[in-house]
Amino acid sequence: MRPLLLLDFDGPLNPHAADGVPPGYRWHEITEGAKTWRVLLNPRHGAELNALAEAFELVWATSWEHGANRLLSPLLGLPADLPTILWPDRSPVLRGSWKTAYVAEWVGDRGFAWVDDEIGDVERERFVGQLILPVDARTGLTAGHFAALKSFAGKGFRGHS
Numbered sequence: 023m024r025p026l027l028l029l030d031f032d033g034p035l036n037p038h039a040a041d042g043v044p045p046g047y048r049w050h051e052i053t054e055g056a057k058t059w060r061v062l063l064n065p066r067h068g069a070e071l072n073a074l075a076e077a078f079e080l081v082w083a084t085s086w087e088h089g090a091n092r093l094l095s096p097l098l099g100l101p102a103d104l105p106t107i108l109w110p111d112r113s114p115v116l117r118g119s120w121k122t123a124y125v126a127e128w129v130g131d132r133g134f135a136w137v138d139d140e141i142g143d144v145e146r147e148r149f150v151g152q153l154i155l156p157v158d159a160r161t162g163l164t165a166g167h168f169a170a171l172k173s174f175a176g177k178g179f180r181g182h183s
């Protein structure tokens with residue numbers, strides 16, 4: 023079984039803390055009903071993630087919840103029916119990310135990688151053996167992150183063969 027790749031959006035795919043427009047990115051305006059959002063996207067990310075979908079099952083793990091498939095997937099060229107983790111409560115927690123408890127429940131015993139700008143040592147300690155990849159919200163996903171994901175997927179496949 024492929025490992026899961028849990029995708030946060032704001033931070034990894036939309037580097038919202040960037041100073042200006044980082045190379046390779048451009049602004050997109052998303053409108054739904056009375057709401058409008060401006061996000062920075064890099065079209066290469068969609069291509070990279072689609073390539074990784076052979077090795078991983080892509081999963082949205084973002085506060086956009088179902089809005090990710092509806093509004094974000096089309097802009098990135100990703101399938102619009104990706105599994106999506108829902109967050110009943112987003113209250114801050116004492117240590118680590120408020121997403122962590124939900125992620126633990128959702129993944130069960132599947133192997134997974136997780137990219138997010140609000141994860142770190144707490145998640146590394148909790149999910150030993152999984153790939154916890156913090157992302158800087160000023161730069162978004164980098165070539166280094168994609169290399170780490172490919173390497174992790176390679177190990178996973180060897181483990182199951």
Ligand SMILES: [Mg+2]
Pocket residue numbers: 030031032033034138139140
């Ligand atoms: Mg984020």
